[in-house]
Amino acid sequence: xxxxxxxxxxxxxxxxxxxxxxxxxxxxxxxxxxxxxxxxxxxxxxxxxxxxxxxxxxxxxxxxxxxxxxxxxxxxxxxxxxxxxxxxxxxxxxxxxxxxxxxxxxxxxxxxxxxxxxxxxxxxxxxxxxxxxxxxxxxxxxxxxxxxxxxxxxxxxxxxxxxxxxxxxxxxxxxxxxxxxxxxxxxxxxxxxxxxxxxxxxxxxxxxxxxxxxxxxxxxxxxxxxxxxxxxxxxxxxxxxxxxxxxxxxxxxxxxxxxxxxxxxxxxxxxxxxxxxxxxxxxxxxxxxxxxxxxxxxxxxxxxxxxxxxxxxxxxxxxxxxxxxxxxxxxxxxxxxxxxxx
Amino acid sequence: xxxxxxxxxxxxxxxxxxxxxxxxxxxxxxxxxxxxxxxxxxxxxxxxxxxxxxxxxxxxxxxxxxxxxxxxxxxxxxxxxxxxxxxxxxxxxxxxxxxxxxxxxxxxxxxxxxxxxxxxxxxxxxxxxxxxxxxxxxxxxxxxxxxxxxxxxxxxxxxxxxxxxxxxxxxxxxxxxxxxxxxxxxxxxxxxxxxxxxxxxxxxxxxxxxxxxxxxxxxxxxxxxxxxxxxxxxxxxxxxxxxxxxxxxxxxxxxxxxxxxxxxxxxxxxxxxxxxxxxxxxxxxxxxxxxxxxxxxxxxxxxxxxxxxxxxxxxxxxxxxxxxx
Numbered sequence: 278x279x280x281x282x283x284x285x286x287x288x289x290x291x292x293x294x295x296x297x298x299x300x301x302x303x304x305x306x307x308x309x310x311x312x313x314x315x316x317x318x319x320x321x322x323x324x325x326x327x328x329x330x331x332x333x334x335x336x337x338x339x340x341x342x343x344x345x346x347x348x349x350x351x352x353x354x355x356x357x358x359x360x361x362x363x364x365x366x367x368x369x370x371x372x373x374x375x376x377x378x379x380x381x382x383x384x385x386x387x388x389x390x391x392x393x394x395x396x397x398x399x400x401x402x403x404x405x406x407x408x409x410x411x412x413x414x415x416x417x418x419x420x421x422x423x424x425x426x427x428x429x430x431x432x433x434x435x436x437x438x439x440x441x442x443x444x445x446x447x448x449x450x451x452x453x454x455x456x457x458x459x460x461x462x463x464x465x466x467x468x469x470x471x472x473x474x475x476x477x478x479x480x481x482x483x484x485x486x487x488x489x490x491x492x493x494x495x496x497x498x499x500x501x502x503x504x505x506x507x508x509x510x511x512x513x514x515x516x517x518x519x520x521x522x523x524x525x526x527x528x529x530x531x532x533x534x535x536x537x538x539x540x541x542x543x544x545x546x547x548x549x550x551x552x553x554x555x556x557x558x559x560x561x562x563x564x565x566x567x568x569x570x571x572x573x574x575x576x577x578x579x580x581x582x583x584x585x586x587x588x589x590x591x592x593x594x595x596x597x598x599x600x601x602x603x604x605x606x607x608x609x610x611x612x613x614x615x616x617x618x619x
Numbered sequence: 620x621x622x623x624x625x626x627x628x629x630x631x632x633x634x635x636x637x638x639x640x641x642x643x644x645x646x647x648x649x650x651x652x653x654x655x656x657x658x659x660x661x662x663x664x665x666x667x668x669x670x671x672x673x674x675x676x677x678x679x680x681x682x683x684x685x686x687x688x689x690x691x692x693x694x695x696x697x698x699x700x701x702x703x704x705x706x707x708x709x710x711x712x713x714x715x716x717x718x719x720x721x722x723x724x725x726x727x728x729x730x731x732x733x734x735x736x737x738x739x740x741x742x743x744x745x746x747x748x749x750x751x752x753x754x755x756x757x758x759x760x761x762x763x764x765x766x767x768x769x770x771x772x773x774x775x776x777x778x779x780x781x782x783x784x785x786x787x788x789x790x791x792x793x794x795x796x797x798x799x800x801x802x803x804x805x806x807x808x809x810x811x812x813x814x815x816x817x818x819x820x821x822x823x824x825x826x827x828x829x830x831x832x833x834x835x836x837x838x839x840x841x842x843x844x845x846x847x848x849x850x851x852x853x854x855x856x857x858x859x860x861x862x863x864x865x866x867x868x869x870x871x872x873x874x875x876x877x878x879x880x881x882x883x884x885x886x887x888x889x890x891x892x893x894x895x896x897x898x899x900x901x902x903x904x905x906x907x908x909x910x911x912x913x914x915x916x917x918x919x920x921x922x923x924x925x926x927x928x929x930x931x932x933x934x935x936x937x938x939x940x941x942x943x944x
Contacts, residue, residue: 287804290889292738298805299742306750306809314757318847326765329846333761337754337817338773344814345783348791355790363794412679419676431930432680435687438926438933439919440875442894446901446915447690450908461703463908465689468705497683502937509938558784561877565898580786585882590790597786605782612781 310336349601356381356594363590374591381595388592390572391579397488398557398575401495402603406552409496410545413503418533421511430508434501441498441561448494449566452480484572491562491573499555503548510544511537547614550607557604576600694718694912701908718913730888731903733917736896740874740918742805743892747812747873748866754813755820756828756862760850762821763828764836778822785815789882796883805890807883812873820865823939827861828854864936867929871922893918 283305286298317325317332358365359381360374368374385391413433420429436444453464454477462468467477480490514537522536538545560577563569569578576596584593692706700712725732761767762774796807831854839849855862877894884891888899897918901911926933 283806284800284804287801287806288890289805292735295738295742295805295890299745302742302746302805302809303749306746306753310750310753310757314847318845321845325845327767330761330765330767333757333765333846333850334767334773337758337777337821340754340810340814341777341780341817344792344811345780345788345818348788349783351791352787363790364798416676416679419672419679423673423676429676429680431927433683434930435923435926436683438871438922439687440877440894440922442875442877442898443915443919446897446911447686449901450690450693450912451686461705463702463705465685465705465707468707497686500683505934505937509934558786561894564877564881565901577786581878581881584790585885593790594787597784597790600784601782601787604784608782609779612778 352594352597355590356598357591359591361588361590363584377591381591384592385595385599390574393484393572394569394574394576394579397573400488401492401556401559401575402553404489404492405495405499405556406549409499409552410503410507410548412496412500413505413548414507414545416500417504417508417511418537421508430504433504436498437501439498441494441559442565444494444498445491445562445565448490448497449481452490454479454482481566481573482571487567487571487573491566494562495556495559499552503552506544506548507541510541514540543614547611550611554604554607554611557600576603690912691916693908694916696909698907698909702906718909719917722910722913722917731900733893733896733914736888736891736893737917739890739896740892740894740921743808743812743880743890744870744873746805746809747816748869750809751813751816751820751869752862752866755817755865756824756855756858757850758817758821759824759828760846760854762825763831764849764854765846774821774825777818778825780818781822783818785878788815789879793882793885797885803884803887803890808880808890811879811883812869812876815879816869816872820869823865823936824858824861826939827858831857860932860935861939863929863932864939867925867933868936870925871933874922 283301286301286305289295289298313332313336317329319325320328355363355365355374357376357378358374359377360368361372362368362374365374385395416429416433420426423429439447450463451465452467453462454467455462455464456477456479462471462477466480471477478486481487518536518540519532522532527536558577560575560581563573563575563578564581567573569575569582574582576599580593580596580600583589583596689706692709693701695714695716695718696706696709696712697715697717700709704712723733723737725734758777762770762777792811793802793807796802796804796811801807835853835857836849839853844852874892875894876892877898880892880895884895888896891899893914897911897914900914904910
């Protein structure tokens with residue numbers, strides 16, 4: 278009875294039922310985890326201390342092991358098998374997965390279109406962090422202590438609150454293209470281009486160019502993050518240092534080059550690496566633009582396509598591992614850096 | 620932003636806050652007065668001497684605002700006008716709120732009502748924010764203040780798992796939920812969002828927990844309070860700003876998520892959040908920009924409102940290292 282009740286809460290269909298399942302969901306979570314705490318608090322002394330430690334840490338550890346550690350291990354194993362289903366025991370004798378060694382990793386280089394995906398990913402990971410950080414830094418410097426700083430910041434920062442799907446839609450409209458001769462261009466870019474007498478450009482439909490067009494969207498989103506962190510770092514530079522430099526007659530670009538830049542160096546690295554990680558994992562923009570069908574895919578979107586669309590879970594797993602291998606050293610570096618600062 | 624009491628925050632921010640505080644609180648000695656005068660003068664001089672800098676900043680701000688403005692204006696224009704003139708010509712054509720009504724109530728066919736996806740997004744997001752907040756703050760408390768075997772090793776293990784990208788865990792998780800009969804349910808989304816949030820949440824909240832003076836806890840212990848009571852009565856109120864920071868983060872993250880929703884729901888729109896619906900409908904609607912634009916802004920409205928209202932906490936979370944890809 279209870280099981281079917283809980284199941285029903287997760288699969289509600291009407292709006293009213295969904296809101297009820299929201300309440301039930303919260304109630305179940307509260308009952309389970311607060312119940313555990315309540316029970317644990319009944320024990321006293323050294324034993325109680327131990328039991329309470331388990332009650333506090335246990336759920337988190339359990340969640341992480343069940344939903345991250347074990348799945349990650351399974352995905353790694355899956356990358357060494359072929360077959361159409363994730364479950365190794367699934368399927369008939371013919372469609373069942375079989376051990377295939379490093380075949381899925383070789384496919385990364387031999388499957389048509391995948392080298393293009395790798396090239397696109399490289400473009401993303403190079404351009405997005407560099408340009409977004411550059412723009413964010415310049416903007417932070419320009420508006421530092423200027424009038425209306427808060428508003429100026431919010432303008433650049435706002436894209437961070439918008440979903441990548443929403444952002445892509447916003448930019449699809451900017452890039453809008455009408456191929457009919459002499460047609461009105463309702464996308465602002467093509468309107469400007471045709472105003473100067475040139476032919477409109479199909480930004481999102483022309484390979485390589487479309488990758489750059491999508492990269493612009495990610496830069497648009499990430500610049501606000503760079504600006505916020507770097508602006509805080511600039512404000513943290515002690516006044517005495519600036520004052521001393523000024524006394525010595527340092528100003529303008531020299532001030533930036535020899536005082537500001539070295540002082541915020543570690544923040545710049547954190548920003549660059551954080552954006553690089555986000556870029557490697559970002560799949561939404563490509564998915565919302567074309568699903569990677571216009572030769573504009575990246576590793577993260579290709580992972581989704583191979584795993585869930587073309588039913589090549591082995592190849593999907595291999596791509597996930599590549600993302601993992603690319604991302605983990607950057608995150609490790611970042612965390613170590615942050616712990617050093619703290 | 621600067622008039623709020625700064626909560627205990629790690630690293631850079633703390634330094635920044637401290638610098639700000641010393642700037643603000645220093646007694647107006649002759650020296651500081653002189654400095655103030657000079658800085659003001661310096662600012663004025665700089666503003667005059669670098670008009671190019673100001674122009675460039677304005678150009679950037681306009682460039683960054685224009686795309687959103689374009690679609691926003693479009694969402695208030697009539698269908699016919701959108702396709703015959705650019706949005707920058709909107710001043711010459713009538714505006715309407717009808718697009719929003721149509722998109723919200725699904726005037727364009729079955730299963731296209733944004734109202735339905737709006738409800739889904741809310742039902743998905745609230746538990747997916749509350750649960751990791753509760754679990755992570757409990758774990759952070761234990762890692763900071765309860766002594767138990769393997770504590771440090773476990774903590775390092777939890778926060779090291781930040782390096783695991785979602786992608787590597789998604790396939791098995793989706794398979795398990797399917798096998799358990801929970802595929803496409805809210806449970807699959809609530810539980811996976813919670814799990815993915817925990818490593819970062821524990822790490823961030825632990826940083827805040829550690830900043831609480833030990834004497835406070837000691838006093839409570841002397842009064843005979845157990846860990847559970849200390850956690851709820853002493854610690855939780857103290858780390859409220861940190862909870863708000865991470866809560867907003869997780870809220871935006873779940874509300875704006877597409878990948879987890881797509882994989883767990885297997886493409887079914889029945890319980891899909893707005894991101895998934897919009898992505899789907901923009902294909903279905905094609906060039907019906909009057910619907911796409913209104914739909915997009917219905918989904919954008921909530922996170923933008925949350926962001927504008929709680930920007931202070933959001934920025935604090937960002938600076939404390941709260942970014943997740």
